[in-house]
Amino acid sequence: MSEQSSQGDDDPGEPLRLSVIVPVWQEAATIQATLQHLASIREAGHQVIVVDGGSDDGTPQLAEPRCDRVLSSGGRGRACQMNAGAEVATGNVLLFLHADTRLPGSTLAALKRFHTSRNAWGRFNVRLSGKRPLFRVIEWFMNRRSWLTGIATGDQALFVRRPVFEALRGFREIPLMEDVELSARLRLVSRPFCVTDPVVTDSRRWEQQGAWRTIFLMWRLRWRYWRGESPESLANAYRSDVRNAQEP
The missing domain is CATH 1.10.287 (Helix Hairpins)
Incomplete structure (x- = not known):
């Protein structure tokens, strides 16, 4: 695996402590599989937080045995949910993951490298789960656009150092484009650390x-x-x- 970053000297300070924050709504059919993919991250001592936006299909109950915390954000909207998760997170790196997106097996190794870099935030390349050749073209353009602009979307599993996220006051609580809006502010702090092993999005x-x-x-x-x-x-x-x- 390779990634683009402005690497600095290794930080001998505190180790990576990751909090994965998963906003959900009406995900009863998929939440167990989503959290099963994160089991190895929990087993390594990191945190998984599920933030529900008012599901009435049993999503929170299904999630509870398979994560560290289940919260209710008090309303739908990914920005509100992700900010609620960040408020209770204990990690020094926050990773925001859509419920239909799967992280690669190399995630922790990549984030340890990020943690010793000078970058304030980062994102993954993305791959779509479908087999059609058109999806390979779409992926290429999504990843290339992000590379050129320094802007990431939620499908790319954005991650950020907690102090930076807090200094920027998190996501702006808007109904759409919250990921693009935060990326634009993060880009002023540093270029994103790009993990080229892709997440897979449904x-x-x-x-x-x-x-x-x-x-x-x-x-x-x-x-x-x-x-x-x-x-x-x-x-x-x-x-x-x-x-x-x-x-x-």
Whole structure:
């Protein structure tokens, strides 16, 4: 495995203490498998926190035996959930993981290297779970875009040093683009540490809504965001597009 970073001298101070924060909502069908993939991280002495956004399908109860803490954020919205998890986390590095994303087996080794680097934050390359050749093209563009811009999205399992996250006051609690917004602020602190061993993200969203439709939707939303449109307006546009895609 290789990664791009501005490496400094090894820090002989405190070792890596990782807190993985997983925001969830209505994930009863998948939460047990999600947390099983994180079992080796817990066994190594690190922390896994699940933050529920008001599920009524039993997600919190299914998660409880397989993580260190289950919280309720008091409302849906990944930004709110991830900030709630960060408040109770004990780690010196926080990693924010979507429930449909799987970390590579080399995660702890990579984050130990990050911990001794000068970088303030980082992200993984991403791979989509689907087998279609189009998904390989989408992955390439996602990873290349992130490399060139220094901006990461939630699918890339963003991680950050806790003091930096706290100094920036965490995620802005907006309904969409919270990961892009935080990345833009983190980029002012340092370039991201890039782990090239990819996380694997479920491609069901692309498959259910149509790959090309999803590509155009996400680029359209990002373009409108960079032009200054409010996250609330973009969230409404996203929900409307998803509803239209689901109609027969």
